Amino acid sequence: MELGLILAISGGALAVILAGIGSVLGVAMAGQAAAGVVAEDPDKFGSVLLLQALPGTQGIYGMLIAFILMGKIGLLGTPVPITTAQGWQLFAACMPIAIMGLLSAIYQGRTALAAIAMVAKRGETSGKGLTMTVMVETYAVLALLASILMINGIQL
């Protein structure tokens, strides 16, 4: 029973940590490029800030899963007993957003970076850059949904 709880919490922790790392890297990458653009043309702050913010959502998705998991295992209220098998199930359910969050945020950061470079050259393309960058996020959203549905479906 103890091991089950440890596994479940590890899963939630990994969701926050990995997706968070992805977002940190993505946002930082985009942010450095954004700062360069703003140094040249302060008026573009608004559009490059939007682009910079996009890879930040994966970290939020990771945290979301951690909280849903905490609610599920009663970590915030009365703890629910968890078998080792259930622990593994919950752990596995956290993996989609943990791994996809990590990778998609990094690659979304790269796309955001390219989009920021595009906005720097041609200011009117910010909407297109935004769309290209959001395309990457789709897969993080799908992973988030998969994790939510899995955690929801596991019988405790």
Add this chain to the structure above:
Amino acid sequence: MAVIEMKKVILVGMQDEKEDILKAIQSMGNLEIMGIEEQGEGQDGEETLDMVWEEDLRAMAEAEAQLSKLEFTLELFNRYKPLKRGIFDVKPQVEARELLETLDSRDEILKIADQCRSLEEELSELALRENRLYSTIGQMEPWMSLDIPLDRIEDTLTTRVIAGTVDRGAVHRFLDAIDALAEEPIFVQELGETREDTCFFIVYHKSLEGDVQSILNEFAFNRTSFGGFSGTAQRIVAGSREELREISRSRDDIVGEIIEFTDLRPQLELLYDALLIELDRYRAIQNLEKTHSTFVLKGWVPAEQSDEFVTTLGKEFKDIYIKLQDPDPDEDFPVALDNPPLVSPFEMVTNLYSTPNPRELDPNAAMAPFFAVFFGIMMGDAGYGLIMALGTYWFLRKMKPKDNTKKLVSVIFIGSIFTFIWGAIFGGWFGNAGELLGIPPLWFNPSAEPIKMLVFCFAMGVLHIFAGIGVNAYVNIRKGRILDAIFDQGLWYVFYIGLILWLAGGMAGLDPTFSQVGKIMTIVGAVGLVLTQGRDKDNIFAKFFSGLLSLYDVTGFLSDVLSYSRLFALALTTGVIGTVINQLGIMAGKTWYGWILAAAVLIGGHVFNIAINVLGAFVHTSRLQYIEFYGKFYQGGGRLFKPLGMRTKYRDIKK
């Protein structure tokens, strides 16, 4: 509801009146002058007229120079007396007449700018002197204990007198080496230190030249020369310090003068805007053609305003010829949109993607309701909706934003009303606060019944995609291509609806006949598509294979529908983060000071949640429009109508 019709204007006027005619056009603000490149197109065979306006080019360069002068001065003002103008501040309003009158006092105002510039030059001169003095002080400080005037460090008849430095690390060994000459007539004084070296003053009898030189060489003694300095180091430092004080006094004076000048900031700003208007006119002139004594202007004017345009100019100027023309069928004209007030803010969403081209349907009316609904589902919190609606309403009323800012805020305002509605439907009130207070959802709670929610989102997606296909069908029908509408859109409807009934009908527990009907529809649709989708191909095999291949589009349809799961994901994000914030607040709120903390957590947290989710909801809703919806029918690629008008930076012109 549509792309506004444009008329092509060809205007011929006298060169003496060119300035006044353009001023009149500028104040009407409804004519876009064609660029040189645009004029070149589609006019083959026509002789191009001379387009060089030397005098106006000069005037343009002058206006640009004056603008940069004013800009420089205004920046200077901002440096010494920053203007407290927040991002939310409204530009002051001014009458057009008053603004243009400042051009009369242009010379005086520019004189002020010149004065400010010379003050700034004095300031940089002072800064330069200051730097020099600081470096002098830094240079002199190690030598301050030497009480001999620096210009007097020179050999006497029998002695050699030198000053210089030795590396700090070698000082001990250097002194030891000198001490070895103890009995000899040599005097060494150790002075202050620089960062790396120690300074020495050395006097010795010339008979020691060889010994001393070899020691100096060994320790890389670096002779210092004091060319240009006179008096003792101490005196020099004191003098420099005095001079620095003087500099700072005169700097204060100059800065005071500049600050006095900042009272004139409004005048400078007015002139700046007036010059900007003038500059735009000179730029426009560069697109005119000329003959010996006339000029020719080509441009676009909205068809509705074209008659008024002609009569206004006709009344004011006698020697003028204006011809209005409909654009050629294949000629692109600039695009202005005309939509009812509830739809027009959404033009900004479409323009972010691509402006409609002049020959297609304005998609905004079809897109707006979906945008508002999807935005509402993704935010999905009645409490947030209320706050956002109040906030954006206040902003719109109080700040009177213009153009894209106004449109963006209006989009969020409309979205926030739907946020309220969907929040009430799904029971979201500030995260789970509604649940805690016992407010039931009007329909169901998505996080309790995720599959139901997912199916609902897919259904919304199917509706959206079908609407997109429908718009395409409408366009085809309106253009008289009835067959295209039946084959390219109608058959897809049959096929997709059949597929959905067939596959999902059983799962949803519908009567099996639905499934049966669906199966038949799917087969009919598929056969129809295979037969018709290759109809523009030449031979029968190509026709068949492109028809068969077109069925592959069904994967596109599937991924499009799945894409709407983001509605659910983003709705959950808002709700769960809101719930977490509430939990943190409840955890904190156990004592009276805990309640204060809880209030801070709740307010800060929910504001943060609204901010990130508005961003998320906006970009993801936009994506659903651009990719899933516009992908079905929209081309874009138009160019926004930019009439020659009164463009300003610091003031808004009263209408």
